[in-house]
Amino acid sequence: MKPSILKAQPADVQKDASMIKQKQMMAGHYDRLTSAPETGAKVASTFVPGNLNELIMCFDLVNNLPEVNAIQNGLRKKSGAYIMEAERSGHSEDVCTYVKSDIGMMLKGNIGPNGKPLPKPDVLLLSYTGCFTFLKWFELLREQYKCPTIFLQTPYMADGKITPNMIQYMVKQLKENVIPVLEEVSGVKFDIDRLREYLKKSAVAEDDLVAVLQSAKNKPSPIDAYFGGIYYIGPIFGAFRGTDDAIDYYRFLRAEVEERIAKGLGPVTPDGTMSEEKYRLVVEGPPNYTNFRQFWKMFYDEGATVVASSYTKVGGTYDYGFRHNPDKPLESLAEYCLNVYTNRSLPMRIDMLSDYINEYEADGLLINSIKSCNSFSAGQLLIMREVEKRTGKPAAFIESDLVDPRYFSGANIKNRLESYFQMVEQKRSGRGAAA
Amino acid sequence: MTNPTTSEIIARCQELYDDLRFTSARDWKDAEPGRKVIAHMPIYVPRELIHAAGMLPLGIMGGGDNLEVIHGDAYYQSYICRIPRSTIELGLSGRLDFVDGMIFPSICDVIRNLSGMWKMLFPEVYVKYFDVPQTYDDDIGGTFYIGEMREFLTDLEALAGRKISDDDIRTSITVYNENRRAIAELYRLRAAKPWQAPASEAYLVMRAGLTLPVEDHTRLVHDYIAAAKAEKRPIKDNSRIILTGMFCEQPPLNLIKSLELSGCYVVDDDFMLVSRWLVGDVPTDGDPVYNLSQAFLHQSMSTAAKYEPDEAEKGQFLVRAVRDTGAEGVIFASTSFCDPALLDRPMLQNVLKAADIPYIAFKYSENSGQMQPIREQAGTFVDSIKLWSAA
Known part of the structure; x- marks a missing residue:
């Protein structure tokens, strides 16, 4: 399917090849999401921090990330109107604008960045890591979508260490709360070897990502690790971690960056x-x-x-x-x-x-x-x-x-x-x- | 010896409330060598464990409207609530210099991050972020919570320089059960006859419980109940309302008084939930830590800082509170920039709408000084309730 998100860029906007590749990947993902009603794919909404993409893929679910939707709406100058729509419906001006952008988008027909309606999630995977707002965000979405909601709590690393109690708690939640509901929603039996395969692929891409991020130790730095970095993290923080696409992208990106280092380019x-x-x-x-x-x-x-x-x-x-x-x-x-x-x-x-x-x-x-x-x-x-x-x-x-x-x-x-x-x-x- | 009157009791509670140097807790600590004070922020910590270690739990609810925040504002942007900045002010100004430990319960990101700030600012003090489960299965959340409480006990033992036995904890549970019963009786009295136990008085009586040793507080609550029942007070043509959203940063006392002056009888609230978090008695037989975990999982209050796993249950605690207290409406009063309360509010309002329960909402901060708009809003709400009731 031809990705429909890509639009002609203004002539003066420069992008390196990896950025274009990244945009194509993201566009392809949005097309997978918006075509879910036709393809019959089931959708799991979840968050970037604590994103369990490898696990989600084990159940053939398509990953939808509301924060990324909010970012897309921000970049496309749509979030302001969505936020005000949410505030008109009773949400406080004081709270997280990601949440309000998401709710406003929903109230306005849930149109994705490719101009097509995003499907209702089949399951909300509330992976609660590092941000209290997530907890309330998915309670708010559950009220609207009326779909199963899975809760996974990550304890806070307050003392700078991970204790056995924390790991045991999370593994128990995965085994007893998360996986059984994902099986039920998807109709796919959990296969731990399939998960292992995805995790193996994740680690390969993670190595290349780290090499890219650490390339900024060079002088001049071949990358901008914030503005450019946002492009680089897109696939691995989103729906691609654990995939061959991610391995290819990060290998490609790393080679591109190494070439820039060799040429002494910023x-x-x-x-x-x-x-x-x-x-x-x-x-x-x-x-x-x-x-x-x-x-x-x-x-x-x-x-x-x-x-x-x-x-x-x-x-x-x-x-x-x-x-x-x-x-x-x-x-x-x-x-x-x-x-x-x-x-x-x-x-x-x-x-x-x-x-x-x-x-x-x-x-x-x-x-x-x-x-x-x-x-x-x-x-x-x-x-x-x-x-x-x-x-x-x-x-x-x-x-x-x-x-x-x-x-x-x-x-x-x-x-x-x-x-x-x-x-x-x-x-x-x-x-x-x-x- | 005659029983104290309500005005005598309230004068004592007001004195404790106004004292931002926490003299009574300092005096308690100085009374015997080796005593230790463990402070905690809202909304809940198992105070039984601190008590079992022979220490005094001290509830810190921010600086209120009488504290001038000088240093604290330098640590926070304008869009963060006030309680962390006034709490930092208490710390930096030496008002908490007698405190041996500071506990930060799992409420929100601001209080969570404050735990790390406290570690940086006061490295000599024991600091704990007290994580609690948001999943309520015995085997999952329960096991995790028991593990967290055991770690906390180990820390307290190190601070106390002695072992804390199961019997110590059972004794403390018994003492706190008595306190919970006394408080439940106070809340029943206020719901039944709010003119006898006004919210502003009940609030001060409850606040005293954050500073006094629990045994003293239980006696104080009983004394107040007896005195309030004995006093003849006029019944006003007020509306019965429930206040919700005030579980962390506390309202100025004037705000509660203003609501009463505008025609509200506050028949339930979520002030200082630590004293009412566990509903009913915690069993005193068997493993006391397990019993505390069971009470937390299955017998605790609902609030915005908790995840509600059952959508059908979302907000029903408010509907039940309205029914149980005979309330005629609900006031959502939330601190400015309070994520849990403000994100929860639309969902709770939808539940009330479906149950045909009137409500209004406003925001405040602990140092709000301008009460006229709140009085007008609450007064209008009360009038509208009366009009609807008449119709």
């Missing part, structure tokens, strides 16, 4: 390859999607490359060594869920960001604080101070929202970024230390 931006890398940044927090390109441009216009980001770890902290393990399939899924970035304690997050600044030889930390995401945002001001104290590198704070255009103030963010880059310059020249 990242590809919508305006072409970055010519000079003036600033290397670590970014904490999700991006704004309603003005994604404008936001990115504020960085590359100044010669700023993001060399590491926490957002690209919300679907797994593979660079810290975790790989899906076919020898311990259910334990491995549990460990994966436990390790996602937002399920890590604040001290762990501070360690990670400080390590990134040192390992990637970054000039500093930038926090994009998201108005409607308490999981990320609560505590970020302490993170900023602590990372600054530990690394001696300057940190800065900007604010926006994921998909609510009302909370994106371009001029304000640009001003703050310009001031921040001046601060970095001062620090470099030693004037900051003298001041």
Whole structure:
């Protein structure tokens, strides 16, 4: 089937081959989803952090991720109207805009990014990892869709470690709550060897993803690990982990990045390859999607490359060594869920960001604080101070929202970024230390 | 010795409520060497375990409307609720410098992240994020919860420097059962005769339970019930309402008084759920940790911070509360930026709509000072209830 999401890009938008391949994959997935009523495929809605794609595939279910739908609506300038629709129906202006974008989209006919209606899910797989809102989000969707809802709780890694009690709890939930209902909904018997095969494939793609992310240690960095990183994580955080497509994509991406390293090239931006890398940044927090390109441009216009980001770890902290393990399939899924970035304690997050600044030889930390995401945002001001104290590198704070255009103030963010880059310059020249 | 009057009891409770240095808890700690105080945030921790370790559980509900937040605001963006910033203020200003441990229950992402912040800011204090199961099967959630409680006990033993026996825990369960019974009686009295036990008074009596040793609090509740029953108070032409959504950041006392002044008899609420979380007695025979886990799984209150596995049950606790207390309406009062309460609210409102129960909603914060809009909104709600009832 020809993917229908791809539209002709404006002539001035530059994309590397991997980005085009990624978009084709995502488009193909949306076509699989929207054609489910015709093909008879059953659909499981679930979340990016704690996404059990390998398990979902064991039951021939198609994975639908409401956060990704919200992102698509943000990028396509539709989320603002959806959010207001949800607020008109009684949802508070204070809460998560992903949720409201999703509910607003549902109220407006649930039209996917390919212009076709998304099917109702056959099952809601509420994998509750690192974000309290997920729990309420799927209670809200359950009210609308009236379909079975499976709950999988991931304990919080508050003390910086995974205990046997946590793993046992999760494995028990998988065995006794999750798998039996997936069998019932799908009519497919669970085959653990099939799961092992998928997990084996996941690990292959994960190796290549890590190589790509860590390529940013080069100078200049061949990638932007935040804005570009969002493209890179799409397949593995979404519906492709455990597939041959993911293996192919990450192999292709890795080769492309290695070629850029060999040529000494910087990242590809919508305006072409970055010519000079003036600033290397670590970014904490999700991006704004309603003005994604404008936001990115504020960085590359100044010669700023993001060399590491926490957002690209919300679907797994593979660079810290975790790989899906076919020898311990259910334990491995549990460990994966436990390790996602937002399920890590604040001290762990501070360690990670400080390590990134040192390992990637970054000039500093930038926090994009998201108005409607308490999981990320609560505590970020302490993170900023602590990372600054530990690394001696300057940190800065900007604010926006994921998909609510009302909370994106371009001029304000640009001003703050310009001031921040001046601060970095001062620090470099030693004037900051003298001041 | 004569029984204290309601005004004497309430004056004592008001004093405890106003005291943000927690003098009574400090005094308790200083009374004997080696005593320890373990503070906890809303909404629930098994206080029986802290008590069994010979320690004083101290409920911290933020700083209220009398605390000037100077340092705390520097830690939070404007779009985060107030309770974490005022709690940090309490910590940084030395008001909690006598506290040996701080427990952060699993309520929401903000309180969860605050547990990590507390570790960074107060490294000398024992800090625990207390995770609870959101699945309620004995074999799954129950086993996990028992494991979490056992880990907590191990930590408490290390702090106490002694073993905590099953008998210690059974004794503490007995003491807390008595407290739960007293509180249940207070809530029954208020539901039956809200003019005898106004919400603003009942609130202060409940708040005292977060600071006092549980044995003292049980006596205080009994004294208040006896005094309230003995006093002659006029019956007003008020409407009976239930307040919901106030389970974490507490409303200013003036807000409760304002609701009463606007014509509401508050006949049920979800203030300070820790004192009412477990419904009924916890058995005192057998394995006490298992008994606490069973009570948590099968005999605990419903609130927005919990997952409801059965869609048909969603919000029914409110319908039952309306029926049981004879309430005429529900007021959803949620803290600004409170994810659990605000995300839950539309679902609960749909349930009430289906049950033909009137409701209104507003937001507040613990330092809300402007009560006139709330009074007007509540007054209009009460008037409309009366009009509908007359029709």
